[in-house]
Amino acid sequence: MILHADLDAFYASVEQRDDARLRGRPVIVGAGVVLSASYEARAFGVYTPMGVSKALLLCPDAVVLHPRFTAYSEASKRVFEIFDNTTPLVEGLSIDEAFLDVHGLEQLSGTSTEIAIKLRHDVREQVGLPITVGVARTKHLAKVASGVAKPDGLLVVPPDDELGFLHPLAVEHLWGVGPVTARKLHQRGITRVGQLAELGEDGLVAILGRAAGRHLHALAHNQDPRPVHVRRRRHSIGSQHATGLCRLPSDPAELDATLVGLVDRVTRRVRAARRVGRTVVLRMRFGDYTRATRSQTLVMATNETQTILRALRGLVVSAMPLIQREGLTMLGITVSNLENDDAVQLPLPFERRPPRAVDRVVDQVRERFGVKALTRASQLGRSDGLEVPLLSD
DNA sequence: TCTGGGGTCCTAGGACCC
């Protein structure tokens, strides 16, 4: 069985934990917009990307706090330690939720339900936070179950009545149905998962496109073979900045200063992660709330500030007509196609810290084969181990 | 109801290669 564990109103709960006066009161953690709202605040209709000023109209007694990200990441670490002590198969999804595969732990730890009860108890006792757990045979069902059980709940979906649980639910509960997809389905009178299941795969693909159609068809028929994946590496690192008031055709110097700040922030993070990226993306939002992106893929992966800045300046120039016509309200950048900064992926035992001898080999490969060899290496890097074709390319 | 900042995955068209 698989557990989906999800901390309730995470940021707001940490604040209530750390200040007894906040408990039982509506709490909003926000910076301009609501990042997290306690369930007391949600009762007034406050939800997450709402403006703080609007939230206060709905709920005038709410306490509004500035986020304390270090406190949240510290709490998250302690919760993940409890996850890791429960089972070696933990897949983190975000700062506050994870899948836990508990197959084969019966002898050691009891039934999956008993494990889930203990997990909730441990998180409450040791970290002081409420957590909801869904238990089911598949990832998707476990995730849906925790969503239904929130807040501070536990829901086990018995393997012999999975469809009885799934089919009466609203389509919005499915993982991958957002506002746009929900609207398309509603327009055709489809509101329940059971109705979705009656629609053939072809019909669904015609409405939603190939991937989304197949995906939702499988989920509605309770097919989800995805295993719990221990660690997935990020494929991109980015940062963005709402420029807010400067709606008028932007001052180029000011625009460039913002860009430099973003590039500095992102390249620091990329270097700290010991990674390099090959594609840079410029993201923009305009005065009329439309968005656009411009991207460029470099010959060679890099994490150098100047190289990335140069590429982005080029993209800004290409987007300048758009910027001057609409006025910017947000500027963002992303470095994607990330790889490890040694370019050649090493066999697992060496993955974390290549010995000096290996570093030297990598340098020699760089010198002798140049850019092309590195490009090939980056493509091979997605599979495990050092592969011979690299050297003969 | 006009919303911040961090991500993921998918699609469609064009360029290019064999």
Add this chain to the structure above:
DNA sequence: TCTGGGGTCCTAGGACCC
């Protein structure tokens, strides 16, 4: 010289998630 088919990569955009 004409024509076909298959594949990869890049770019831009869209939807979704927390």
